[in-house]
Amino acid sequence: MKITSRQNPLVQHARAVRDGREPELIFVEGVRLAEEATSAGLQFEVAFYTNRVARDERGGRLLDALRKANTRVVEVSESVFASVADTQSPQGLALLAQRPRADRSAFEAAQQGVPLVVVLHRINNPANAGAMLRVAEAAGASGVVATADSTDLFAPKALRGAMGSAFRLPLWLNARFEDALAWCKAHSISTVATDLRAADKHTDIDWTSPRAIILGAEAGGLTDDETAAATARIRIPMRAPVESLNVTTALAVVLYEAARQRAR
Numbered sequence: 438m439k440i441t442s443r444q445n446p447l448v449q450h451a452r453a454v455r456d457g458r459e460p461e462l463i464f465v466e467g468v469r470l471a472e473e474a475t476s477a478g479l480q481f482e483v484a485f486y487t488n489r490v491a492r493d494e495r496g497g498r499l500l501d502a503l504r505k506a507n508t509r510v511v512e513v514s515e516s517v518f519a520s521v522a523d524t525q526s527p528q529g530l531a532l533l534a535q536r537p538r539a540d541r542s543a544f545e546a547a548q549q550g551v552p553l554v555v556v557l558h559r560i561n562n563p564a565n566a567g568a569m570l571r572v573a574e575a576a577g578a579s580g581v582v583a584t585a586d587s588t589d590l591f592a593p594k595a596l597r598g599a600m601g602s603a604f605r606l607p608l609w610l611n612a613r614f615e616d617a618l619a620w621c622k623a624h625s626i627s628t629v630a631t632d633l634r635a636a637d638k639h640t641d642i643d644w645t646s647p648r649a650i651i652l653g654a655e656a657g658g659l660t661d662d663e664t665a666a667a668t669a670r671i672r673i674p675m676r677a678p679v680e681s682l683n684v685t686t687a688l689a690v691v692l693y694e695a696a697r698q699r700a701r
Contacts, residue, residue: 440513443520447511451485451521454533455593463591465532466523468496473601475502480535483509487518487529496530508532523593536591539608541620544580547607552579552626553695554649556617558663559586560684562655566590567598568685569652570606576692577699580607582617582649618666621649630659630667631687633680639671644695655684 440448455464462482465474468490474481484503490496491512504510513521518529555573560566566588573581583590590610596603609617621628626647631639651667653659664670673682673690682690 438512440511440517443517445517447483448485448513448517448521451483451531451533455521455523457589457592461536462533463536463596464523464593465534465596466530466593467528467597468493468499468530470596470601471499471530471532474532474534474604475499477537477601477604479537479604481506481508482533482535483511484530484532485511485513485518485521486531487513487515489515490529496528499530503532524597537604537608539590539610541609541612541616544582544607544609545620548579548624550579551645551699552624552647552649553577553644553692553699554579554621554626555581555688555692556621556628556649556651557581557583557587558614558617558651558659559584559654559657560652561586561588563588563592563594564598565655565683565685566592567595567600567603569688570595570599570602572685572689572692574602574606576689576696578606578692580609582609582612582620584614584617585611586614614663617649627668628666629669629671629691630664631672631691632659632664632670633672635670635672637669637671639673639691639694642669642671644698645701648695650688650691650695652684652688 453459454462555578590603626649628649630651
């Protein structure tokens with residue numbers, strides 16, 4: 438039976454998940470992201486869809502696959518879906534999924550080869566955080582650590598920015614900054630902080646050894662004490678009068694230098 442009331446308890450539950458008020462679940466919106474979540478093996482509680490998605494060949498196949506997997510599939514009206522959606526122009530499909538495991542133990546168990554870890558500290562913009570996950574996966578990072586002062590990497594905007602990378606990359610969320618550095622030290626991983634005053638450029642250090650790149654808040658970056666706690670400090674050369682790069686761009690520049698060195 439189609440749900441047509443925005444006050445339906447299941448619809449209210451979906452909004453709570455979307456807004457982060459149901460910590461065991463995440464809100465996955467859009468056909469492409471739902472496909473990525475399905476491919477990654479996530480477990481779904483319920484799928485909401487509109488008739489528009491059901492009529493679409495790609496959307497219809499996905500709904501059939503969800504039904505075969507015994508996922509509860511519920512049709513809702515366009516107006517009800519609009520009240521649930523986190524996007525301005527919703528496609529008409531959203532899933533409530535079990536939050537993937539993203540703790541220290543799972544992160545550590547997933548590490549393979551020579552580590553290239555990304556540590557996000559006080560990254561508060563979910564769109565930036567999602568884009569950074571996408572860059573990290575594309576450049577071959579072995580995992581991402583996000584401190585408790587950062588945004589939730591499974592928030593809807595972060596998931597859309599990551600385009601599926603959040604489901605595939607090893608993640609350690611809600612870490613203490615000190616614990617992340619201590620873990621790196623215990624595993625012989627040298628930590629690298631970006632610092633405009635650093636003598637070494639990002640191309641000057643050896644990225645073929647175990648490394649972790651630490652990036653701080655979009656506006657203020659890392660504090661002096663946090664920068665000093667890293668094993669090494671680097672700067673990205675820029676022409677005047679430019680003084681800084683977007684944090685996602687900075688991560689891409691550094692990680693692709695690491696990828697270049699590791700590919701030799």
